Amino acid sequence: MDLAALAIFRAVVRENGVTRAATKLNRVQSNVTTRIKQLEDQLGTPLFTRDGRRLVLTPAGETLLPYAERLLALADEARHALKAGRPTGRLRLGTMESAAASRLPALLAHYHQAWPEVTLELETGTTGTLIERLRAYEVDAALIARPLDGPPDPEVFEHVPVYREELVMLTPRGHGPVRQPTDIALSTLVAFERGCTYRGYVERWYLEHGIRPSRVLELGSYHAIVACVAAGAGVAVAPRSVLELQRGADEVTIHSLGKSGQIDTLLAWRRGHFSPALGALKEALLAHAQRAGSAALPSGAATAAPEGLKTA
Numbered sequence: 001m002d003l004a005a006l007a008i009f010r011a012v013v014r015e016n017g018v019t020r021a022a023t024k025l026n027r028v029q030s031n032v033t034t035r036i037k038q039l040e041d042q043l044g045t046p047l048f049t050r051d052g053r054r055l056v057l058t059p060a061g062e063t064l065l066p067y068a069e070r071l072l073a074l075a076d077e078a079r080h081a082l083k084a085g086r087p088t089g090r091l092r093l094g095t096m097e098s099a100a101a102s103r104l105p106a107l108l109a110h111y112h113q114a115w116p117e118v119t120l121e122l123e124t125g126t127t128g129t130l131i132e133r134l135r136a137y138e139v140d141a142a143l144i145a146r147p148l149d150g151p152p153d154p155e156v157f158e159h160v161p162v163y164r165e166e167l168v169m170l171t172p173r174g175h176g177p178v179r180q181p182t183d184i185a186l187s188t189l190v191a192f193e194r195g196c197t198y199r200g201y202v203e204r205w206y207l208e209h210g211i212r213p214s215r216v217l218e219l220g221s222y223h224a225i226v227a228c229v230a231a232g233a234g235v236a237v238a239p240r241s242v243l244e245l246q247r248g249a250d251e252v253t254i255h256s257l258g259k260s261g262q263i264d265t266l267l268a269w270r271r272g273h274f275s276p277a278l279g280a281l282k283e284a285l286l287a288h289a290q291r292a293g294s295a296a297l298p299s300g301a302a303t304a305a306p307e308g309l310k311t312a
Helices: 005-014 018-025 030-042 057-080 097-102 105-115 126-137 195-207 224-228 276-292
Strands: 048-051 055-056 087-093 120-122 140-145 157-172 188-191 215-218 236-241 252-256 263-272
Touching: 005 018, 005 030, 005 057, 018 030, 018 055, 055 057, 057 087, 087 097, 087 126, 087 276, 097 105, 097 120, 097 224, 097 236, 105 120, 105 276, 120 215, 126 140, 126 263, 140 195, 157 195, 157 224, 157 276, 188 195, 188 224, 195 236, 195 263, 224 236, 224 252, 263 276
Parallel strands: 087 120, 087 140, 188 215
Antiparallel strands: 048 055, 140 263, 157 236, 157 252, 157 263
């Protein structure tokens, strides 16, 4: 097996078909099809089967995929190691939407100016999704919220605390003070999909008081979440840093979570897969957090889940 064939195989899986994979790889479609057939012949087993117009991985293809991810990741690491420590190559960064909106724009612009030989690819997702994408070698590093049960598996991942976010509760304007879930007049929680750590914290706070929201309205952006709360559709939690950028945030009431709402943002990566490009990003993030006065606690310091609320 050669790495080029494995890269084509991975692209077909990720792009859900030969046509989009060929576009992504800047190859002609017939070349992608031929290389996949050659790989199947070499391995002596089909890797894909057709389901109508879709290509579906066979059991052999499912088995090969994680090996392909690992081999390609190791090849990238080797290329980085041979560049005398200078940041170059591709760096795939996963991030929560909150960090992408409030922390990264200026930082990434400066990073690109400092290290133009690094091709930085950015994607957003919930903490749960990003951890799984790290596990599958689909991103090189991720900015995640510290999970409720602690940092991700230390046998698989390494991490460093970067930012400390202040998580606050949002209610419609005119809502009374909120000290516990029974003070909340609305029964709907407006939140991201499951896998969002911030949602997990507030759901656990509800459960610690013996109740739960009667309904969770799942939305995909903080702009939509703030708008729904302002319209009276429910309550939500969000980092204060995000609200400072949101239009319409003055249409909601913000309730402080006090010290309990201080949640660390971690930069995490696969153990043994640290590169010069990632090292430069880590240093830039830590310096940015210090300048902004939002640096996280040292690694290993505990961050509590919400136990009670204080009004704004």
